[in-house]
Amino acid sequence: MKGINMNTSTTLRVGLDIGSSFISCAIAEKSNETDEMKLMGIGRAPSAGLKNGSVVHRDKLMDAIETAVKDAELMSGHKVDKAVLSISGVNIRSINTQGAIAIQKSQHSSMFVENEITENDVFRVMEMARALSLPPDRDIMHVLPQEYVIDTMDNIKDPVGMSGRRLEAKVHLITVPSTATKNLVNCAEEWGIQVEGLVFQGLASGLTSLDSDEKELGVALINIGGDTTEVVVYHNDGIRHSAVLGIGSKSITNDIAVMLQIGMSEAEDIKKKYASAKASMSSTELEFDLPVKNGGLARKVSEHELSRYVEARAQEILQLIAREIQRADIRERLTYGVVLTGGGAQLRNIVPLAQEILKMRVRLGIPKNLSGAVDIASNPEHTAVIGLLHWNDVKAELAPADSPTKPTVERAVNWLKTWIKGFY
Ligand SMILES: Nc1ncnc2c1ncn2[C@@H]1O[C@H](COP(=O)(O)OP(=O)(O)O)[C@@H](O)[C@H]1O
Numbered sequence: 001m002k003g004i005n006m007n008t009s010t011t012l013r014v015g016l017d018i019g020s021s022f023i024s025c026a027i028a029e030k031s032n033e034t035d036e037m038k039l040m041g042i043g044r045a046p047s048a049g050l051k052n053g054s055v056v057h058r059d060k061l062m063d064a065i066e067t068a069v070k071d072a073e074l075m076s077g078h079k080v081d082k083a084v085l086s087i088s089g090v091n092i093r094s095i096n097t098q099g100a101i102a103i104q105k106s107q108h109s110s111m112f113v114e115n116e117i118t119e120n121d122v123f124r125v126m127e128m129a130r131a132l133s134l135p136p137d138r139d140i141m142h143v144l145p146q147e148y149v150i151d152t153m154d155n156i157k158d159p160v161g162m163s164g165r166r167l168e169a170k171v172h173l174i175t176v177p178s179t180a181t182k183n184l185v186n187c188a189e190e191w192g193i194q195v196e197g198l199v200f201q202g203l204a205s206g207l208t209s210l211d212s213d214e215k216e217l218g219v220a221l222i223n224i225g226g227d228t229t230e231v232v233v234y235h236n237d238g239i240r241h242s243a244v245l246g247i248g249s250k251s252i253t254n255d256i257a258v259m260l261q262i263g264m265s266e267a268e269d270i271k272k273k274y275a276s277a278k279a280s281m282s283s284t285e286l287e288f289d290l291p292v293k294n295g296g297l298a299r300k301v302s303e304h305e306l307s308r309y310v311e312a313r314a315q316e317i318l319q320l321i322a323r324e325i326q327r328a329d330i331r332e333r334l335t336y337g338v339v340l341t342g343g344g345a346q347l348r349n350i351v352p353l354a355q356e357i358l359k360m361r362v363r364l365g366i367p368k369n370l371s372g373a374v375d376i377a378s379n380p381e382h383t384a385v386i387g388l389l390h391w392n393d394v395k396a397e398l399a400p401a402d403s404p405t406k407p408t409v410e411r412a413v414n415w416l417k418t419w420i421k422g423f424y
């Protein structure tokens with residue numbers, strides 16, 4: 001296997017999605033000239049050792065990571081030594097906040113000439129925005145700029161080079177329990193993978209499934225996983241609200257298992273094969289056999305009967321999603337409605353049910369702008385892992401706003417350096 005990518009015109013990108021149902025690893029070659037993202041391999045293993053996004057059993061999680069990574073390595077012919085990881089869980093919290101600074105006068109400017117905003121000013125205002133008194137056991141994972149305000153002028157996307165006296169940054173901040181991130185990063189690093197970044201799963205899913213138009217005019221990305229559902233609301237090219245709901249597609253599997261008195265893995269198969277999110281769109285005549293247990297009687301159930309129960313639970317999940325979208329408090333309507341991603345979005349007929357309940361347009365989100373082994377990844381359940389492949393580009397764009405991996409001291413030193421440079 002190739003340890004270093006010998007071809008200098010491409011960079012190796014690796015995503016490791018730590019989901020509640022699956023651990024997925026994706027390996028891609030990104031062209032430095034054309035920006036093309038060529039998917040080289042994907043590996044997927046049932047998730048283990050996690051609860052609420054936190055590590056509860058290290059060895060089990062490391063085994064799952066190993067399986068996913070090895071499969072992806074085998075398929076791609078590349079060796080993984082670093083990766084961008086995703087994280088989710090109901091303990092993730094987010095808030096909208098802001099910071100403001102006075103723009104320093106340059107030596108040349110007269111009293112009446114306002115001052116030009118530099119990258120350093122953006123760095124300083126971001127430091128103000130993130131200077132929030134958080135409980136000691138929480139870390140800031142993302143600081144995502146929504147807009148800048150210069151004096152009374154709002155809705156500015158890039159303030160560098162503009163003039164003003166006061167610069168304000170409005171940001172969306174996502175926080176995570178420190179232990180959750182530390183343990184996860186330790187697991188990956190112990191396995192020999194250097195962690196280049198840690199990304200909220202809902203954010204990762206949007207990186208590959210949303211258009212810039214959607215983010216501008218308003219869209220809610222809903223990533224339905226096994227144990228959790230992530231909600232991320234975009235408007236005006238920024239994240240206005242995000243949340244993790246503690247319910248996902250496993251609750252549907254659980255209902256099927258209880259209702260039909262079968263095991264979870266049998267219920268999982270039945271859900272994927274026969275369930276519909278809308279009972280009215282499934283047949284009363286099409287019946288399937290239930291697994292026979294201990295010489296018991298053979299039983300048959302119609303797809304319609306199964307789907308009645310499935311619809312009730314899917315409705316509940318969608319109602320919780322609707323409530324969460326309302327919390328975004330966006331006066332303007334979300335022009336592009338809702339994009340559904342995650343394995344749970346693969347439930348048959350979930351789009352018409354979602355349209356009915358959310359009263360918005362709904363589409364399924366799949367990874368876009370990908371070449372190479374596209375076929376295996378062109379479905380909603382791969383959006384998070386493919387999204388992670390794009391993180392380094394996003395991170396570079398966000399800098400200096402979002403640099404959570406840099407310790408505060410290092411950030412302060414960097415800031416000091418740019419500040420001192422400003423004198424010359
Ligand atoms: N075809 C399908 N129909 C219904 N549910 C599905 C289908 N495919 C996958 N799922 C469900 O999606 C969930 C896993 O989604 P995924 O996004 O991989 O989860 P996570 O990110 O939590 O690991 C599982 O509960 C699984 O049953």
Ligand SMILES: [Mg+2]
Nearest residue numbers: 019201225384
């Ligand atoms: Mg997921």
